[in-house]
Amino acid sequence: MTAVLAPALTRRRPPFSLSRWVERESVFSWLMVALPVAFLVALVGYPFFYGIWISLQDRPVAKPGEFVGLANFIRAWHDPVFRQVAVNTIFYTAAATLLKMVGGLGLALVMNQDFRFKNLTRALLLLPFIVPTVLSTIAWQWILDPAFSVVNWVLKAADIADPGPSWLGNPHLAMFSLVIVNTWRGLPFYAITLLAGLQTIPPDLYEAATIDGAGRWGRFRYVTLPLLMPIIFIVTMFSVIFTFADFQLIYVLTRGGPANATHVFATYAFDIAMGAGQFGQGAAIALSMVPPLALIILAMAIYMRPSKS
Amino acid sequence: MTVDRRGWRVRLLTLWLPLAIALFFALFPFYWMAITSLKSNQELYSRKVMPLIVHNPTLKHYVDLLTETSFLEWTWNTFLVAVVSTAISLILGAMLAYPLARMRFAGAALVSFAVAATYLVPQPLLFVPLADLINRLGLGDTLTSVMLTYPTLLIPFCAWLLMGYFRTVPVELEDAARIDGASRLQTLVKIVLPLCGPGFISAGIFAFTLAQNEFLYALIFLTKTEVRTVPVGAIAELVRGDVFYWGQLMAAALLGSIPVAIIYSFFVEHYVAGLTAGSVKG
Structure with a gap:
């Protein structure tokens, strides 16, 4: 009918219609993603680059900064505490990741059998991972208390040591304790995720391997491990990033002590920025996490990538 | 076997x-x-x-905790912050996930790369610039400061998880709705979203527990008793100088963990689905 009334119009481009414009795939998509993208740019993208800018300034808290180039990074490089922090962080990450990976894989294999109360067991084993870390870490702090540690009470009752060691007071033991508590919290994540991965492996692959003469180890080595590798890779990558940048656990248990023996990048950056009020130096220390982290992830990508197996 | x-x-x-x-x-x-x-x-x-x-x-420690400290206030703050930031993250996450899962548009690859990159940025990397930013915005010591910053940690995860769920909705259903004259928005709201309920529950539970767990931003942005969350309140106020109020600390830790544990126990299957979705499906 419109064609009859307005023949001239139909021959030209259809008049602009907002509702039709919105229906275009690209327009609709961008209308949807625009808000979340703007949100993330404002609160992640912008702060990231702004952080780089701050790290290039001498900037006491609440004062205007003064551009100093790479001075903060150079000072960090010559700071013996910073070097210790780097070593601590790498050791902490490596030890905790290894324990979580091996323990988590072991637990996943144990859980991948049929038994009663499987779902309940899985739910209980995940508890350390879901409970707020700071709160469970407070419990660990009491378990490892210098005077009233229950571990030491057991050691004493069993006539092994009296008095027991100072779990958080001795530099080596403090690091050891942190690794154990981190493993306690993170192991369930590995176990449950790897268990889900194990359950996706088709049983006939195991049958085929058994027919080909593979024993228990052979089945694990040539069926389970290769098929699980992509999941192990992703889980480990996540875990490495968040262990490397861990803050809560260390802040609660040792605050980086004794004598900086357990300071890591995050706690040291926090001390410098928030404690000493040196925003520029703190930002530089926090940013120093990026290169080693990138290297670790790159190395993992090269050695663990599924395509390699 | x-x-x-x-x-x-x-x-x-x-x-x-x-x-x-x-x-x-x-x-x-x-x-x-x-x-x-x-x-x-x-x-x-x-x-x-x-x-x-x-x-x-x-029960003395519990009585003391509830009457002599601001524990109830902290609990309310924690809950409020977790609920608001989870809601923001689900909405914004879905707005990212649907186009990325279903549509072709210029810049899609860039957007999905940006989401993945955001996922991998640990908080300690950003706390200095964010502290400065929050101060300049005059948001120090307000719950708004954490309600705005927590979603940056939660959105990428929600988006990633929801993308998987959006992809499971048959395209034919959406096409049929479109042929019947539904707009893209109507199709999303009336056809796709109702089918993705489990995805929203999984993402919501996961985001909620993550929000309850956050500590660094809360520690830096919230320095007054009345705006603190449970973890920060416990660390900052139940430890006075070198004196640890162990009984109260343990009561606070237990009471602070219970809400998360209860919600988790109701939705444990959804939680596990959320936990494993990212790595197993991806």
Whole structure:
């Protein structure tokens, strides 16, 4: 009918219609993603680059900064505490990741059998991972208390040591304790995720391997491990990033002590920025996490990538 | 499987023993939290009393915690912040996920790369610039500061998870709705969203527990008692100088963990789905 009334119009481009414009795939998509993208740019993208800018300034808290180039990074490089922090962080990450990976894989294999109360067991084993870390870490702090540690009470009752060691007071033991508590919290994540991965492996692959003469180890080595590798890779990558940048656990248990023996990048950056009020130096220390982290992830990508197996 | 035929001894060694050790290791700290919170100070700080059980249970630490500290206020703050930031993250996450899962548009690859990159940015990298930003916006010591910053940690995860769920909706359903004259928005709201309920529950539970767990931003942005969350309040106010109020700390830790644990227990299957979705499906 419109064609009859307005023949001239139909021959030209259809008049602009907002509702039709919105229906275009690209327009609709961008209308949807625009808000979340703007949100993330404002609160992640912008702060990231702004952080780089701050790290290039001498900037006491609440004062205007003064551009100093790479001075903060150079000072960090010559700071013996910073070097210790780097070593601590790498050791902490490596030890905790290894324990979580091996323990988590072991637990996943144990859980991948049929038994009663499987779902309940899985739910209980995940508890350390879901409970707020700071709160469970407070419990660990009491378990490892210098005077009233229950571990030491057991050691004493069993006539092994009296008095027991100072779990958080001795530099080596403090690091050891942190690794154990981190493993306690993170192991369930590995176990449950790897268990889900194990359950996706088709049983006939195991049958085929058994027919080909593979024993228990052979089945694990040539069926389970290769098929699980992509999941192990992703889980480990996540875990490495968040262990490397861990803050809560260390802040609660040792605050980086004794004598900086357990300071890591995050706690040291926090001390410098928030404690000493040196925003520029703190930002530089926090940013120093990026290169080693990138290297670790790159190395993992090269050695663990599924395509390699 | 093969294990069954070899009898109970093998089963004990390969199943029950390792499970028992794992369960003991996983649950002992919670047991310790619970019994410590029920002990009197005399019992707590005595080296002579056997510590593994409670001899004279008392609720004194709970009463003190609820009447002498701002614990209830912290609990409310934590809850409010977690709910608001979870809601923001689900909405914004879905707005990212739907186009990325379903549509072709210029810049899609860039957007999905940006989301993945955001996922991998740890908080300690951003706290200095964010602290400065929050100060300049005049948001220091307001719950708004954490309600705005927590979603940056949660959105990428929600988006990633929801993308998987959006992809499972048959395209034919959406096409049929479109042919019947529904707009893209109507199709999303009336056809796709109702089918993705489980995805929203999984993402929501996961985001909620993550929001309850956050500590660094809350520690930096919230310095006044009345705006603190439970973890920050416990660390900052139940430890005075070198004095640890262990009974109250354990009561706070237990009470602070219980809401998360209860919600988790109702939705444990969804939580596990959320936890494993990212790595197993991806």
